[in-house]
Amino acid sequence: MKIAMIGTGYVGLVSGVCFSDFGHDVICVDKASDKVARLTQGEVPIYEPGLEAVLARNVAAGRLYFTTDLARAVDGADAVFIAVGTPTRRGDGHADLTHVMAAASEVAQALTGYAVVVTKSTVPVGTNRKVAQVVREANPEADFDVASNPEFLREGAAIDDFMKPDRVIVGVESDRARNVMSDIYRPLYLRDFPVVYTDLETAEMVKYAANAFLATKISFINEVAALCERVGADVKEVARGMGLDGRIGNKFLHAGPGYGGSCFPKDTSALARTGQEYGVPQRITETVIAVNDMTKRRMIDKVMNLCGGSVNGCKIAVLGVTFKPETDDMREAPSLTIVPALVGGGAQVCVVDPHGQREGEALLPGVTWMDDPYAAVEGADCLVILTEWNAFRALDLKRLATSMATPSMADLRNIYDPADALAAGFTAVETVGRAGTARPAESAEAAQ
Ligand SMILES: NC(=O)c1ccc[n+]([C@@H]2O[C@H](COP(=O)([O-])OP(=O)(O)OC[C@H]3O[C@@H](n4cnc5c(N)ncnc54)[C@H](O)[C@@H]3O)[C@@H](O)[C@H]2O)c1
Known part of the structure; x- marks a missing residue:
């Protein structure tokens, strides 16, 4: 052919x-x-x-x-x-x-x-x-x-x-x-x-229904994660317990900073729009979009909390800015909401991403790009893990904590066990929906 x-x-x-x-x-x-x-x-x-x-x-x-x-x-x-x-x-x-x-x-x-x-x-x-x-x-x-x-x-x-x-x-x-x-x-x-x-219409609908459903799973677990934090449950274990049910499956149940990328954000938005046009509102999809926006904002609060309520004057190291690992695609990445909020809040932000810099430079003004996570955290007040590249999965936590001014970590992909991070010298660790998360004294009091 x-x-x-x-x-x-x-x-x-x-x-x-x-x-x-x-x-x-x-x-x-x-x-x-x-x-x-x-x-x-x-x-x-x-x-x-x-x-x-x-x-x-x-x-x-x-x-x-x-x-x-x-x-x-x-x-x-x-x-x-x-x-x-x-x-x-x-x-x-x-x-x-x-x-x-x-x-x-x-x-x-x-x-x-x-x-x-x-x-x-x-x-x-x-x-x-x-x-x-x-x-x-x-x-x-x-x-x-x-x-x-x-x-x-x-x-x-x-x-x-x-x-x-x-x-x-x-x-x-x-x-x-x-x-x-x-x-x-x-x-x-x-x-x-x-x-x-x-037929043509069915094929077109399959694509949007599939993407909206996957986005729904992500927003669902992210909303459950917020509740887990409040009630002392571990969303990783909750997701595992859910996912072992063959009717549910374990994919797309990883709590994190919200979905991004070139497809889910625009496809959920377009499906919701089609529903409105035809007078059949897609309420679930509309809520999935709202929960995703809320999830990204919640991540900013986590970093703010770790920095004592304001990031002004703080040095923050961000690991990963692409919307997921193994791509250089930055479209609608959660980093595009989170990093500018930190820069806008007066933080000095260093970014490390194995393939994100080419695209990211124009999209994330005001940050310093570095190649090495250990160099990026030197003298930092907070380490933020935003994309779970393999290169960030097995870092020497002790070495990181030792070189930071204030060893605090927002692990927004849940790749480290908070207990390990605390044992390695981190004094405060934020995760997404996991029990045992240590918070600085001020925010722990505020949460009560
Ligand atoms: N990226 C994904 O993971 C993914 C997955 C499934 C479906 N899709 C869908 O596939 C489509 C393409 O997505 P993408 O991520 O590959 O887009 P992209 O923006 O990476 O690429 C589009 C390319 O088309 C070229 N182009 C535009 N108009 C042209 C024209 N008239 N003649 C020749 N070239 C032209 C552009 O220069 C660009 O290189 C979108 O509808 C997207 O929703 C994307």
């Missing part, structure tokens, strides 16, 4: 590279010429483990190309995937479809024979029909079908997720389109990964 992939971001690039690894001929298009130039040299512009090697072997095999020339890529393609961004629209919280519709119109004008125009971007219900309309209007002669093929990969594990998906969802309306999609995904189907065919 010949595939054109429009957009070489996290989804488009991984999908294009993996489709070529299936044996298809893939041309990836991006309008960002610097990205295309780097890709053409075999350089991957994002941090995604394993991607560079798969890319290199498919370029070497002559199956994978990069270009800014959309018309060249679309010419003769059996399927054209649209994998451009759908960020939150300013003002009303809905998905901004500007890039999707612009791409659809460009694709329409470049179609030379029958092709399936596949939307891989996450788009609200009804969008694929609008894409069909845009293509028809831009090129009334075009011979095409549309298909909805939402993507479920996770950044940081994207190659594995694409190659071994829990399922592939395909919304189609004609046998012709279904046959093309089935040829594209045959390598997965042959390995027994379920490919589910459905």
Whole structure:
């Protein structure tokens, strides 16, 4: 099959590279010429483990190309995937479809024979029909079908997720389109990964319902964590006790500073917006969003408490700012709410993140970037763990505590046992929802 992939971001690039690894001929298009130039040299512009090697072997095999020339890529393609961004629209919280519709119109004008125009971007219900309309209007002669093929990969594990998906969802309306999609995904189907065919609206809804449900699990456990703190329970044990129930499962039950990233915040917001538009409010999703905002603010209070009520004049070391480990993606990361609040409160903030600096520099003004956690905590009043990179999981707590001015820790990912941290010399440890958390005397009194 010949595939054109429009957009070489996290989804488009991984999908294009993996489709070529299936044996298809893939041309990836991006309008960002610097990205295309780097890709053409075999350089991957994002941090995604394993991607560079798969890319290199498919370029070497002559199956994978990069270009800014959309018309060249679309010419003769059996399927054209649209994998451009759908960020939150300013003002009303809905998905901004500007890039999707612009791409659809460009694709329409470049179609030379029958092709399936596949939307891989996450788009609200009804969008694929609008894409069909845009293509028809831009090129009334075009011979095409549309298909909805939402993507479920996770950044940081994207190659594995694409190659071994829990399922592939395909919304189609004609046998012709279904046959093309089935040829594209045959390598997965042959390995027994379920490919589910459905209609356009259902496929679009599956993606939003799935993401909103996962975000719900996170907000749920974060709200339970706040209660655990008050009643003296340990949310880690609560989550384990819950997760052992096969009906619940143990995934997405890790209490933390709130969800972030390029998907959950914007997708929950868009689903809530769709519900309002259709007069069917999505109350649970709306609450999930509110709880997430509250959770991020609660984390700021924790650091403030550790610093005696105000961070003014305090030196704070922050470990991790990307929205999760194994990615350089900073979109909607909790750090973008928490760190500016600390800087705004008058703290001197040092940040360490294995891959966050390139993106983070512009987003987190006023912080000092460092490479080494031990150097960052020297003379600090508080250590804040915001992203659970492996590099931060086995630090020498004694060494950290010894070099700090006031050895206090806000472990907002619950990666250390508070008792171990106290034994190592930390005098106050905040976690998320764990019993046995030691607090400075002032805030312990305030909590009573
Ligand atoms: N990032 C994820 O983990 C993830 C997972 C599942 C689904 N999604 C969805 O996939 C879509 C893409 O997300 P992303 O994170 O890859 O976005 P991204 O912002 O990283 O990449 C989008 C790319 O598209 C390019 N682009 C935009 N308009 C173009 C055009 N007309 N022609 C050529 N290139 C164009 C941009 O230059 C950019 O490189 C979104 O709808 C997102 O919700 C993302």
